[in-house]
Amino acid sequence: xxxxxxxxxxxxxxxxxxxxxxxxxxxxxxxxxxxxxxxxxxxxxxxxxxxxxxxxxxxxxxxxxxxxxxxxxxxxxxxxxxxxxxxxxxxxxxxxxxxxxxxxxxxxxxxxxxxxxxxxxxxxxxxxxxxxxxxxxxxxxxxxxxxxxxxxxxxxxxxxxxxxxxxxxxxxxxxxxxxxxxxxxxxxxxxxxxxxxxxxxxxxxxxxxxxxxxxxxxxxxxxxxxxxxxxxxxxxxxxxxxxxxxxxxxxxxxxxxxxxxxxxxxxxxxxxxxxxxxxxxxxxxxxxxxxxxxxxxxxxxxxxxxxxxxxxxxxxxxxxxxxxxxxxxxxxxxxxxxxxxxxxxxxxxxxxxxxxxxxxxxxxxxxxxxxxxxxxxxxxxxxxxxxxxxxxxxxxxxxxxxxxxxxxxxxxxxxxxxxxxxxxxxxxxxxxxxxxxxxxxxxx
Numbered sequence: 001x002x003x004x005x006x007x008x009x010x011x012x013x014x015x016x017x018x019x020x021x022x023x024x025x026x027x028x029x030x031x032x033x034x035x036x037x038x039x040x041x042x043x044x045x046x047x048x049x050x051x052x053x054x055x056x057x058x059x060x061x062x063x064x065x066x067x068x069x070x071x072x073x074x075x076x077x078x079x080x081x082x083x084x085x086x087x088x089x090x091x092x093x094x095x096x097x098x099x100x101x102x103x104x105x106x107x108x109x110x111x112x113x114x115x116x117x118x119x120x121x122x123x124x125x126x127x128x129x130x131x132x133x134x135x136x137x138x139x140x141x142x143x144x145x146x147x148x149x150x151x152x153x154x155x156x157x158x159x160x161x162x163x164x165x166x167x168x169x170x171x172x173x174x175x176x177x178x179x180x181x182x183x184x185x186x187x188x189x190x191x192x193x194x195x196x197x198x199x200x201x202x203x204x205x206x207x208x209x210x211x212x213x214x215x216x217x218x219x220x221x222x223x224x225x226x227x228x229x230x231x232x233x234x235x236x237x238x239x240x241x242x243x244x245x246x247x248x249x250x251x252x253x254x255x256x257x258x259x260x261x262x263x264x265x266x267x268x269x270x271x272x273x274x275x276x277x278x279x280x281x282x283x284x285x286x287x288x289x290x291x292x293x294x295x296x297x298x299x300x301x302x303x304x305x306x307x308x309x310x311x312x313x314x315x316x317x318x319x320x321x322x323x324x325x326x327x328x329x330x331x332x333x334x335x336x337x338x339x340x341x342x343x344x345x346x347x348x349x350x351x352x353x354x355x356x357x358x359x360x361x362x363x364x365x366x367x368x369x370x371x372x373x374x375x376x377x378x379x380x381x382x383x384x385x386x387x388x389x390x391x392x393x394x395x396x397x398x399x400x401x402x403x404x405x406x407x408x409x410x411x412x413x414x415x416x417x418x419x420x421x422x423x424x425x426x427x428x429x430x431x432x433x434x435x436x437x438x439x440x441x442x443x444x
Contacts, residue, residue: 027437028310030444032303032408039341040299047294054285060277076263094258100250108246111239118234122374123227124346129367129385131217139209141195149189158182219320219385221367230374304408306340306376310398311439312414316432319418320385329385331367332414336398337379343403344373347380350397353390353416362388389418392433410442 161177197205311334318330338344349369353362368383382398392415401407415433 025440025442027412027435027440028308028442029411030308030408030442031411032444035304035402035406035408036301038299038404039302042295042297042299044293045296046291048289048291050287051290052287054283054287056281057284058279059282060279062277074263074266091257091259093255095253096256096258098252098254100252102248102250103245104248105243106246107241108244109239110242113235113237113239115233116236117231119229119231120234121227121229124371124373125223125225125227126369127221127365127367128224128369129219130222131219133215134218135215137211137213137215140212141207142210143193143195145191146194147191149187149191151185152188153183153185155181155183219367302341304340304342304402304406305444306338306342307441307443308340308410309335309337309439309441310410310412311335312412312435313438315438316434317386317414317416319387319389319416321418331383331385334366334382334384334396334398335379336382337377338400339377340400341376343376344378344400345403346401347371347373347382348399348401349382351384351386351394351414352397353386353388353394355388355390362386362390386416386418388416390416 157179159177160180195207197207313333317332320329320331322330324330334349336347347369349366351364353364355362364384364386366382367385368381370381372378373380392413394413394415396412396414397409398411399407399409412435414435417430417432419430
């Protein structure tokens, strides 16, 4: 290889403050920062419950003969001398159950929440680098090359040695002599471009302009709008307020002064009563077990885990100042595929290129991105072009944005090679740099 080239590499000055990587491969480093995702295990469960129900009905029932002991109250109130009726008893403070329950008309929320199938737009818009033609065509005067010049006499001094004979080694002795004035004619070239004039039929010379087609290609960053529709089930919260009577149980105990009638309980025998039919209100019990479905909300937090595969081409990456044998501009292609326990909403990437001699840092985003994301498995193809070279510590960061929030990243060190020709120095052949691997699969 020709020894007229110099290799420029760069030093990394980008420092990360995130937690230490949870997984470190030979080439691909994972930094999940302990990202946790909610694993929803909510489900319907079939349960049974006892339903107390029934109704009152009027019917004739047989009341058999009966004879039994009953308690009765013996009132000890009595007449005293002076024919005064003495009501025997006393006041006492007691807890009394006061039943104030009643029906009230209230606004009740009727929940009609449900799942609906909807079409959702997934936005995959992104920036891309594209080559565009800048047209600099213009009008200019027609020019012709005019060859011209003239002879000019110049005076110069020339050294004349006295002795022009050669010595024993074959050299003339120039040590002694004199200066002589000599005259010489030289040609002074005044050739130049002149604006060409053309003869106009009306009888005069005129300068005319001609259209010069010109322009150049340049690479610029453009925003590409893209995306796709997908169908998914979403939970729609809905409902309405309705007016209905509601039984309000306001029964409670109250402390009151009550009159305690003095006396005592005694027993007496109740004579048998012949059996007979009576019309009564009878309760018909229809209580039973019924089966119902209940939505049980459950789940647990789990860290992101799965498998990520990364590969790049070519093995040696060069700047866009260099071309491939077919004439195309040098670039780099990164292929990514994943299978995780969480859906990925988007994949982003930036290459932090560290320039040589502390000249700073360049942040390079993909000029082309083809993504197949949205599920727990997917892929992406990212293409990069580089203006400047960078050293072995130039780090490519790939971010995985998760559905519902949160993200994690993987990192790879990929150097960028660049050479410049210079005919003034005799520089040895450069040693080109490459990443320690071109592909790797990590499982975490």
